[in-house]
């Protein structure tokens with residue numbers, strides 16, 4: 001059951017998803033966006049730190065795998081969330097959805113980025129924590145056109161992915177209108 005608990009609560013990266021297709025905080029070879037990229041880097045770094053801080057609020061008595069998320073609104077506000085486990089494992093909520101639901105319940109609707117950091121409680125992340133499928137779907141519901149997902153090891157070591165890359169051909173509101 002330990003394994004199952006970890007799978008449900010955690011956001012562990014799938015090895016196949018670790019392609020560094022959009023660069024990372026460590027390897028910044030793309031300067032095609034010029035000052036815009038530099039500005040983004042400063043924002044991403046701040047968001048990465050907010051995700052690391054949010055891990056401290058995670059409630060993970062079963063898996064001990066603490067995830068923090070920091071969601072950036074299109075207006076520049078930040079909402080944080082941690083994963084919240086439950087003795088009935090299926091009732092567990094991921095950090096990303098905690099942050100998104102907090103924001104939406106306070107009237108926010110459009111977001112531009114989310115940073116995610118995960119690892120064993122009390123220790124620094126040793127790997128990038130990618131969002132689960134359910135969280136990718138929830139992101140799509142409220143994502144702006146250029147929404148990015150930032151997976152974080154530290155505030156200087158992170159990867160930036162477009163949501164379209166993590167959820168290609170996704171199902172959204174446009175599909176049923």
Ligand SMILES: [Zn+2]
Pocket residue numbers: 011094095096097131132133134135136
């Ligand atoms: Zn999730």
